[in-house]
Amino acid sequence: MGCIAGAVPVSQTETMVRDAGLEEISVHSNPEYFKHLTASDNPLARKVVSCLSAGSSLGDFVSSMTISARKPIVGRIGKEMLQ
Numbered sequence: 001m002g003c004i005a006g007a008v009p010v011s012q013t014e015t016m017v018r019d020a021g022l023e024e025i026s027v028h029s030n031p032e033y034f035k036h037l038t039a040s041d042n043p044l045a046r047k048v049v050s051c052l053s054a055g056s057s058l059g060d061f062v063s064s065m066t067i068s069a070r071k072p073i074v075g076r077i078g079k080e081m082l083q
Helices: 010-019 032-039 043-050 073-077
Strands: 023-030 064-070
Touching: 010 023, 010 064
Parallel strands: none
Antiparallel strands: 023 064
16 A cells, blocks of 8 residues: 555646646546455555445545656747747
């Protein structure tokens, strides 16, 4: 289980990537990741799950995400190189 300190909602993550000047952004959330983790014999995952309210799962609160984006060419070589 990785660190989730400072985690933000998926929608805010996409905004942060866009604000950083990246484009062609793709954000895929995978809450199923935690279902597999909690089904394993991971002692930390079991401890976290034991603190959740009845009927809740880690996937209800946190998600694994795959993020891809592209830095614009202009940002790397300058406008004068494109003319």
